[in-house]
Amino acid sequence: MSNDARQRWFAQMMASGLDNQIFGPAEVLAHATPDVLAQSLPPELLGKVLASSLAAGAMTPDRVLETVTPDVMARHIPHDVLWACIAQAAQKAGVAGGKG
Amino acid sequence: MTSAALQKFFVDALGGAIDVGLATPDDVIKHVTPEVLAAHLPRPLWAKLIAACLAAPRTDARLIVSTLGLPAIAEHIPGTIVWAIIADVGVRALGKGLIAAPPPAPVAAAKAEPVVAKADPVKAEPVAAKTESVVAKADPAKAEPAAAKPEPVVAKADPAKAEPVAAKPEPVAAKADPAKAAPVATKAEPAPARAPTPAPAAPPSAGTAGTGGASRPTVSTTRLGTNPGVATVPPAPASAGAAQTSSAPPTATSNTVAPAPGGGTGTATVAPPLAAMVDIDFEDDDEPAPLEAPPVSPHRAPTVPGPSAAARGSSGNGARASSGAGASSRRPQASAGPRAGSRTTPPSSKRAAVSSEFDIDTDVHAAKDPASALAPVDVPMDDDLLDWPTSEETMTSDVDRKR
Numbered sequence: 001m002s003n004d005a006r007q008r009w010f011a012q013m014m015a016s017g018l019d020n021q022i023f024g025p026a027e028v029l030a031h032a033t034p035d036v037l038a039q040s041l042p043p044e045l046l047g048k049v050l051a052s053s054l055a056a057g058a059m060t061p062d063r064v065l066e067t068v069t070p071d072v073m074a075r076h077i078p079h080d081v082l083w084a085c086i087a088q089a090a091q092k093a094g095v096a097g098g099k100g
Numbered sequence: 101m102t103s104a105a106l107q108k109f110f111v112d113a114l115g116g117a118i119d120v121g122l123a124t125p126d127d128v129i130k131h132v133t134p135e136v137l138a139a140h141l142p143r144p145l146w147a148k149l150i151a152a153c154l155a156a157p158r159t160d161a162r163l164i165v166s167t168l169g170l171p172a173i174a175e176h177i178p179g180t181i182v183w184a185i186i187a188d189v190g191v192r193a194l195g196k197g198l199i200a201a202p203p204p205a206p207v208a209a210a211k212a213e214p215v216v217a218k219a220d221p222v223k224a225e226p227v228a229a230k231t232e233s234v235v236a237k238a239d240p241a242k243a244e245p246a247a248a249k250p251e252p253v254v255a256k257a258d259p260a261k262a263e264p265v266a267a268k269p270e271p272v273a274a275k276a277d278p279a280k281a282a283p284v285a286t287k288a289e290p291a292p293a294r295a296p297t298p299a300p301a302a303p304p305s306a307g308t309a310g311t312g313g314a315s316r317p318t319v320s321t322t323r324l325g326t327n328p329g330v331a332t333v334p335p336a337p338a339s340a341g342a343a344q345t346s347s348a349p350p351t352a353t354s355n356t357v358a359p360a361p362g363g364g365t366g367t368a369t370v371a372p373p374l375a376a377m378v379d380i381d382f383e384d385d386d387e388p389a390p391l392e393a394p395p396v397s398p399h400r401a402p403t404v405p406g407p408s409a410a411a412r413g414s415s416g417n418g419a420r421a422s423s424g425a426g427a428s429s430r431r432p433q434a435s436a437g438p439r440a441g442s443r444t445t446p447p448s449s450k451r452a453a454v455s456s457e458f459d460i461d462t463d464v465h466a467a468k469d470p471a472s473a474l475a476p477v478d479v480p481m482d483d484d485l486l487d488w489p490t491s492e493e494t495m496t497s498d499v500d501r502k503r
Contacts, residue, residue, distance in 0.1 A: 005120040005121050005122055006120075006122065006193045008116070008120050009113075009116050009117050009120050009122050009189075009193065010193075012112060012113070012116035012120075013109075013112065013113045013116065015112075016108065016109045016112030016113060016116075017109055019108075020105035020106070020108045020109045020112075021105055022105060022106065022109045079193070079194055080194050083190050083194055086190070087187070087190070090183050090186075090187075093106050093179065094179070094180075095106065095178075095179035095180050095182070095183040096180075096183050096187065
């Protein structure tokens with residue numbers, strides 16, 4: 001499988017997970033920690049995140065994810081981090097039998 | 101979150117995976133088996149599925165999934181099973197990405213072997229399982245799954261497991277086959293057994309000679325120590341070194357080696373030659389004697405006390421007897437070796453004159469007596485301040501003149 005396919009799939013899963021509230025922005029940022037973001041996101045994106053937060057007066061997970069969209073996440077954040085987020089949500093939902 | 105949301109997520113995740121080629125209908129049917137469908141699928145859907153299968157020329161996973169539809173599967177099949185599909189795909193996707201990353205795992209050969217053993221079963225089982233299910237369902241699907249099958253094999257294991265498994269086999273292949281690894285280990289351990297062989301023994305012998313000044317002392321000590329395990333190892337090399345220098349001694353040393361190691365292989369190999377050389381025992385007993393041998397050659401004692409010791413230290417083991425390089429090069433007399441007569445005759449008279457460095461002392465003493473007049477006995481306070489250039493030169497010159 002190509003990295004592009006995996007990227008698209010992860011973007012789709014992240015989008016679906018957020019849309020269906022399988023997990024929320026806070027849970028995403030619990031895995032995509034500031035350290036991960038700082039090391040994974042390109043400088044311009046980091047600047048955007050900071051700028052949007054400055055404009056709004058606060059940096060919240062929702063606001064961060066307005067900039068760090070599922071596509072961006074799938075493109076820049078390590079997929080194992082995203083997978084951990086998804087797998088934890090599945091565990092919380094009680095559908096993950098220890099897998100993932 | 102509601103079950104509907106979860107179902108929708110499942111549909112999105114599964115559908116997306118199939119759309120992008122990360123998953124195939126076979127992946128779905130692997131978990132959503134006919135038994136699972138039988139247990140959870142409602143009758144109307146069964147009717148629909150049977151009708152589709154009857155109408156289609158072939159019945160395969162794709163037909164089943166397309167007929168039922170992912171939403172129906174997500175709706176009727178337990179979430180744990182659907183999640184298992186997604187988890188497999190995810191592990192596979194991540195596993196493949198991680199396989200490339202963690203190659204820097206240079207594991208020991210011992211570890212690598214078990215890893216390989218594990219990997220094989222993993223591959224064999226899943227593959228077999230897949231082929232069964234696939235074959236049962238449909239032959240045409242083979243073409244597509246064929247590409248996907250090898251991947252699932254790796255993905256079978258948990259992500260964490262899959263990574264090491266994929267990474268380790270490489271080091272295993274790179275390092276060496278198990279056969280090669282084993283020999284290496286054996287070589288290291290049976291080193292004592294190898295000692296009898298000349299090649300490995302040579303270097304260690306040199307080392308011992310350097311330290312002890314003579315390898316034989318070390319041998320004797322080891323024997324006395326009688327540490328079966330430890331003592332045997334050092335003596336072996338030392339003995340081997342002696343063996344090289346002189347043909348007879350080696351056998352004796354080999355005898356000592358044989359009992360010490362206790363290792364069946366080493367002793368067995370060494371034993372035959374030893375048995376042939378019965379004299380060796382005698383010499384073994386004499387091994388300590390060789391230590392005395394140097395002093396036994398009294399000719400040297402008076403004439404060449406210093407140099408003889410130095411020669412022992414350098415050549416050690418009697419290497420000098422065979423062909424001492426350094427000593428022989430310095431003194432042609434020593435290189436001659438076996439000549440007994442030559443040594444006895446010249447040392448007293450000639451050596452005083454010939455030997456330059458060390459003999460000077462003796463000569464000086466000897467010269468002092470006759471040349472006592474010259475001796476600056478009156479200058480005890482000047483002992484430390486002796487004017488060496490003048491005094492020695494004068495003395496030596498005097499000696500020479502006398503001679």
